[in-house]
Amino acid sequence: MQGPLIDTLARQGITRRTFLKYCATLASMMALPPAAGRAMAEAMAAARRPSVIWLPFQECTGCTESITRSHSPTLEGMIFDMISLDYQETLMAAAGHQAEEARHAAMKENAGKYLLVVDGSIPLGRDGAYSCIGGRSNVDILKEAAEGAAAIVAMGSCASYGGIPKANPNPTGAVSVSDIVTNKPIVNIPGCPPIPVVMTGVLAHYLTFGSLPELDEKGRPKAFFGETIHDRCYRRPFYDQGKFAKTFDDEGARMGWCLFELGCKGPVTYNACATVKWNGGTSWPVESGHGCLGCSEPDFWDAGGFYKALSVPADPLRIGAAAAIAGAGAGVAVSFANRAKKNVARQTHETLTVEDLEK
Amino acid sequence: MNELQFLTWVRGPGLDIAVGIFVLGVVWRLFEIYSLGRKKDLSTPRHAAGASGLHTVFRRSLPPPGMLKRSPVSYIGGYIFHIGLAIVVFGFAPHILLVTNLTGLSWPGLPSQFVDLVAVVTMAAMVVVLVDRINKPAKRFLSTFEDWFTWAVTFLPVLTGWMAVQHLLLPYTTMLALHILSVEILLVVLPFTKLFHAFTLFGSRWYNGRANAQRGVPV
Numbered sequence A: 001m002q003g004p005l006i007d008t009l010a011r012q013g014i015t016r017r018t019f020l021k022y023c024a025t026l027a028s029m030m031a032l033p034p035a036a037g038r039a040m041a042e043a044m045a046a047a048r049r050p051s052v053i054w055l056p057f058q059e060c061t062g063c064t065e066s067i068t069r070s071h072s073p074t075l076e077g078m079i080f081d082m083i084s085l086d087y088q089e090t091l092m093a094a095a096g097h098q099a100e101e102a103r104h105a106a107m108k109e110n111a112g113k114y115l116l117v118v119d120g121s122i123p124l125g126r127d128g129a130y131s132c133i134g135g136r137s138n139v140d141i142l143k144e145a146a147e148g149a150a151a152i153v154a155m156g157s158c159a160s161y162g163g164i165p166k167a168n169p170n171p172t173g174a175v176s177v178s179d180i181v182t183n184k185p186i187v188n189i190p191g192c193p194p195i196p197v198v199m200t201g202v203l204a205h206y207l208t209f210g211s212l213p214e215l216d217e218k219g220r221p222k223a224f225f226g227e228t229i230h231d232r233c234y235r236r237p238f239y240d241q242g243k244f245a246k247t248f249d250d251e252g253a254r255m256g257w258c259l260f261e262l263g264c265k266g267p268v269t270y271n272a273c274a275t276v277k278w279n280g281g282t283s284w285p286v287e288s289g290h291g292c293l294g295c296s297e298p299d300f301w302d303a304g305g306f307y308k309a310l311s312v313p314a315d316p317l318r319i320g321a322a323a324a325i326a327g328a329g330a331g332v333a334v335s336f337a338n339r340a341k342k343n344v345a346r347q348t349h350e351t352l353t354v355e356d357l358e359k
Numbered sequence B: 001m002n003e004l005q006f007l008t009w010v011r012g013p014g015l016d017i018a019v020g021i022f023v024l025g026v027v028w029r030l031f032e033i034y035s036l037g038r039k040k041d042l043s044t045p046r047h048a049a050g051a052s053g054l055h056t057v058f059r060r061s062l063p064p065p066g067m068l069k070r071s072p073v074s075y076i077g078g079y080i081f082h083i084g085l086a087i088v089v090f091g092f093a094p095h096i097l098l099v100t101n102l103t104g105l106s107w108p109g110l111p112s113q114f115v116d117l118v119a120v121v122t123m124a125a126m127v128v129v130l131v132d133r134i135n136k137p138a139k140r141f142l143s144t145f146e147d148w149f150t151w152a153v154t155f156l157p158v159l160t161g162w163m164a165v166q167h168l169l170l171p172y173t174t175m176l177a178l179h180i181l182s183v184e185i186l187l188v189v190l191p192f193t194k195l196f197h198a199f200t201l202f203g204s205r206w207y208n209g210r211a212n213a214q215r216g217v218p219v
Helices: A005-011 A016-029 A034-046 A062-068 A075-082 A096-109 A138-147 A156-161 A196-209 A236-241 A319-347 A354-358 B003-011 B013-035 B053-059 B072-091 B093-103 B112-135 B137-142 B145-166 B172-192 B194-214
Strands: A051-056 A084-088 A114-119 A149-155 A186-189
Touching: A005 A016, A005 A034, A016 A034, A016 A196, A034 A196, A051 A096, A051 A138, A062 A156, A062 A196, A075 A196, A084 A096, A096 A138, A114 A138, A114 A156, A138 A149, A149 A156, A149 A196, A156 A186, A186 A196, A319 B013, B003 B013, B003 B172, B013 B172, B013 B194, B053 B194, B072 B093, B072 B112, B072 B145, B112 B137, B112 B145, B145 B172, B145 B194, B172 B194
Parallel strands: A051 A084, A051 A114, A114 A149, A149 A186
Antiparallel strands: none
């Protein structure tokens, strides 16, 4: 099945029209010019399916769960039509040695050309022993697989930035892919989990233009991570009007007012949830009444509590009382010092008489 | 440190440290000032209408006769930026949220567009006052490093806060973090500079008024 993609699609009964529509949608989502949709269609139709190796490390399989709920295109469609997913532990039928063999075969056959997708962080503590596959540590496998990869996609916040495993106190010494691999192009697709269409979009871009899309300074595709949740949020007008839900079940919450006061991290979170939405465009966290957690930002887990508004202290002001007592102590000590100084001055004071002045 | 970590730090440990130093400094300075004590004035008090501590507390808020004309920038500019600061600090909804979170006290906020306008007017007044300080030879001669410094630490929180709201220059996250950091610098500096007048203002007016009332002089 290594023929051009358009043949495969035709065999599956997908019309040219449907395919063009799909490419146009992807292009517009990525804010590419209209002509790019056609270019994308042409490139993808002619493309031989690139080999994709998906390495799961210290993760919860949430990223895979997310991608399997990719509706446009469907996961099956993507696996069989657009890419050749040669290794994905969770989804592949093979197991054990067979699975490892599949990976090695794919790496050998497509050396220098395959796309490496990584989900999960990489533990470095205790020589990487916290997470091993087939007796080998994650860091070891990653280094080997990265060698022959054309590019690497860090799927999810763990692979992109260390994610939850890296949360304070980071017991396993978890790091991101870019902390280990520095000599390959890396695209970060953070999110906990990431949005499926972002993954597909990046892949389509790669197939069409042979390069990775434009990235921001955190290695994320600008097309999807260019604006904050807050700036694109449909509840934004309520923020500007000062209408806030105070609890999750008050009148404001029922009226769909802004969730800023309930700890929404939308203003500091760059992601496409507000525009692309989830579950085939059904809804997204803020629409279902919960503030944004900021899951696509580095170290979101340690960003001061999910339910604390961004403008309030992340830490309770614990040292306030102690500071007041210390201040009072310092004040009293200085007062005594001042009084002692005064007393000394009084005692050493020499009375001056008129006679003294006339001397 | 990325910008979200920066923001988390200024909201967390940074704020802890700043508020700690602020509270410590304020309590210390107040103790120190009020424990100095004053000798009892043994002279016979003279009485004059309008001469008392309380009178002076209010009278000093008004320009003495003729002074408004001689130094309009100081008075009008001073009024505008002090009132503006109060409106911005206590009228902006996110600021009220902060106070509510710390103390449980809450009051209705002003519309953000109005607060925005006030912030711009406040900054303009502060710039005018600064330019006046630079231009007038007497004012410039009397100015020390502390004057320029305290102006800057007062101005920066307004500027960064306004820029954060307006999405200017830097991403919102970074600007918000810089805003909180600038407020923390202000908190740390306040008890140990002339900005402490926020606390000593009425006490010192009362003292001066009282001392002059003893001599029968309404000041």
